[in-house]
Amino acid sequence: MPRKKAEKPEVVEEKSEETMDRTPDGREEAVLSDSDINHTEGTEGENSGEEISQTDMENSDNQGMASAGTKGQEADSEKESQSDTEEAQEMSEAGVGEEIPQTGSEDLEDKVYSPEDALDLHESSGNQSQSDTESAQTMNTADATAKSVKNYEIQNQSDTEGQNQTAQGPGEGKRRRRARKNTGSVRLASAQVLAIDGHLVAETEAEKARNDLLDLMESQKTGRILTGTIQGVERQESNQSRSLAVIYHGEFKIIIPAEEAVEAPDDFRGRLPEDVLHDMLNKRLGAEVDYIVKGIDPQSGIAAASRLDAMRARRKEYYLGTDRDGNYRIYSDLCAEARVVSVIRAGIFVDLFGLEVYIPLRELSYQRWMDAAMYFQSGQRILVKVLSVDRSDRSNIRVTASVKQAGENPYEKALRRYSVGNRYVGAVSMVDTNGVFVALDGGIDCLCSYPKRGRPPRGSRVTVQILGINNDSNRIWGAITHIAAPR
Numbered sequence: 001m002p003r004k005k006a007e008k009p010e011v012v013e014e015k016s017e018e019t020m021d022r023t024p025d026g027r028e029e030a031v032l033s034d035s036d037i038n039h040t041e042g043t044e045g046e047n048s049g050e051e052i053s054q055t056d057m058e059n060s061d062n063q064g065m066a067s068a069g070t071k072g073q074e075a076d077s078e079k080e081s082q083s084d085t086e087e088a089q090e091m092s093e094a095g096v097g098e099e100i101p102q103t104g105s106e107d108l109e110d111k112v113y114s115p116e117d118a119l120d121l122h123e124s125s126g127n128q129s130q131s132d133t134e135s136a137q138t139m140n141t142a143d144a145t146a147k148s149v150k151n152y153e154i155q156n157q158s159d160t161e162g163q164n165q166t167a168q169g170p171g172e173g174k175r176r177r178r179a180r181k182n183t184g185s186v187r188l189a190s191a192q193v194l195a196i197d198g199h200l201v202a203e204t205e206a207e208k209a210r211n212d213l214l215d216l217m218e219s220q221k222t223g224r225i226l227t228g229t230i231q232g233v234e235r236q237e238s239n240q241s242r243s244l245a246v247i248y249h250g251e252f253k254i255i256i257p258a259e260e261a262v263e264a265p266d267d268f269r270g271r272l273p274e275d276v277l278h279d280m281l282n283k284r285l286g287a288e289v290d291y292i293v294k295g296i297d298p299q300s301g302i303a304a305a306s307r308l309d310a311m312r313a314r315r316k317e318y319y320l321g322t323d324r325d326g327n328y329r330i331y332s333d334l335c336a337e338a339r340v341v342s343v344i345r346a347g348i349f350v351d352l353f354g355l356e357v358y359i360p361l362r363e364l365s366y367q368r369w370m371d372a373a374m375y376f377q378s379g380q381r382i383l384v385k386v387l388s389v390d391r392s393d394r395s396n397i398r399v400t401a402s403v404k405q406a407g408e409n410p411y412e413k414a415l416r417r418y419s420v421g422n423r424y425v426g427a428v429s430m431v432d433t434n435g436v437f438v439a440l441d442g443g444i445d446c447l448c449s450y451p452k453r454g455r456p457p458r459g460s461r462v463t464v465q466i467l468g469i470n471n472d473s474n475r476i477w478g479a480i481t482h483i484a485a486p487r
Contacts, residue, residue: 212250216303219293225310228254229288229379230261233281243278245307247291253302256291260306263356280342286378287341289351290314314354319389319397330399332388335406340380345371348403350384355399359384363402366410367445368430368437370458383407411474414442423465423481428456436480438464444476451480460484 193200203211218224228247234255236242245261247254258277262284268276290310296303318329330336330353338350338357347360361372369375376382385406390398418424418440426438429445436456437445446464456462463482469475 209251212252213296213298216249216252216293216296219305220296223292223309223313225290225292225313226305227288227290229286230281230284233278233285235278241272241274243274243281245281245284247289247305249303251301252296254291254293254305255302256305256307260308261289263308283342283344284378287351288339288379288381289341290354311351311354311356315397316354318353319355319391320394328389328391330386330389332386334386335383336386338382338384338401340376340378340382343373343376343378345373348372348376350382350401352384352386352399352401355397357384357399357401359401359403363404365404365443367439367443370430409474410443414440414444415469415471415474415476417442418466418469418476420466420469423463426462426464428458428460428462431455431458438462438478438480440464440476447475447477448480451483453483456480456483 195201215224215226219226226249228249230245231248232246234244234246236244243258245256245258247256258274258281262277262280264273264277289307291305291307292309292313294304294306294309321329323329336352338352340348341351341356342349345361347358348364350357350359361369364372364375382403383406384401384403387400387402387405388398424440426440426446428436429439430437434447435450436448438448439445446466448464461484462480464478465481466476466478468477
């Protein structure tokens with residue numbers, strides 16, 4: 001395409017000077033002020049000879065600067081090729097199986113950089129966009145000017161490249177490629193989270209705290225029943241007569257007043273009600289209980305709850321609710337899972353779907369036990385058999401249950417192991433006015449009379465001779481023939 005002829009050399013020279021005015025570091029080697037331009041235009045015809053000589057001198061200077069810029073480009077290309085060779089060696093040493101990050105045409109906004117690398121890349125991209133803008137302006141000026149104005153274009157191009165080298169510094173291109181490589185590794189590490197069951201269950205601490213708060217808020221708004229373990233019993237500093245049960249839900253502390261944690265007995269037996277409730281709470285330490293949140297203070301991490309409200313909701317659902325056929329969900333002869341909430345010597349208290357049921361010692365085992373605390377503890381889950389349910393008073397439902405009847409009677413099988421007249425080894429399980437009960441293998445007790453040498457202590461090893469077996473009443477009796485010496 002033929003070049004356009006310059007009609008006004010003065011305007012062309014002014015545009016070139018504006019382009020030269022954008023060189024970095026505020027250099028003013030070839031920049032003319034407005035007063036100098038006006039003086040030159042006014043005296044153009046008079047000093048034509050001086051202008052020609054001055055133009056020749058500037059052309060020679062521009063050629064020298066262009067050659068210097070060409071050398072700078074060659075040196076920069078050598079550095080780039082050397083950095084590319086080093087990068088290829090690093091990639092080959094990385095080994096098989098590593099994903100090579102793409103550094104060619106990736107978008108900087110799609111990557112995740114560290115704060116330092118992101119700042120360097122932002123500055124480099126800014127310098128690159130500035131150099132592209134200057135190059136575009138220089139090319140437009142060259143298309144509109146004559147042949148002699150090309151020297152200004154070469155000068156401007158060499159200055160722009162020098163500016164980019166100054167802004168990036170030595171090894172900037174290699175640092176940018178390494179930043180992109182590190183960025184790919186970061187994204188790869190965040191994506192390579194392998195879940196055990198195909199669904200990621202592990203959570204960060206922030207996610208756990210957020211989910212805990214959402215659980216409490218849902219319980220407060222919708223009445224959702226939460227479950228926790230009583231970890232402690234405290235008294236209020238302002239009112240020492242009031243006791244509080246403490247449960248922890250994640251980082252939140254759940255407090256339940258004593259009057260909202262246990263049902264007060266009908267008879268306090270001459271004691272103060274607050275003391276009785278405090279003792280009842282202490283006996284329920286370690287118990288697993290249900291509760292409904294009543295208030296939350298996220299800043300202090302404390303929430304107030306009620307256990308009795310949760311128990312009422314459970315009773316309404318399981319004792320008064322029915323299935324599709326219209327039958328109650330809990331009925332006689334049903335085996336159900338219960339939670340031990342308190343243990344005393346004579347028996348245990350279990351939470352059976354919102355109702356605390358007392359099970360005496362005789363219904364805990366077919367053997368003769370002296371202390372239920374030796375076999376049960378708070379927080380334990382056991383199987384019980386519902387013996388009876390009284391719904392005559394819907395506000396005061398009564399239930400009886402048994403632990404031993406939830407399982408098989410061991411006497412039906414164990415009695416077949418023994419025969420009358422033979423001797424067997426056992427341990428003394430209980431001593432009362434009826435005699436000495438010896439626990440034999442299979443979970444049965446043999447009732448023996450007092451030996452002549454004295455009553456053996458509980459837990460001592462003895463030898464028993466079987467004297468009779470009654471399969472109908474599941475009874476076995478005998479006599480102690482030998483008592484092992486204590487170790």
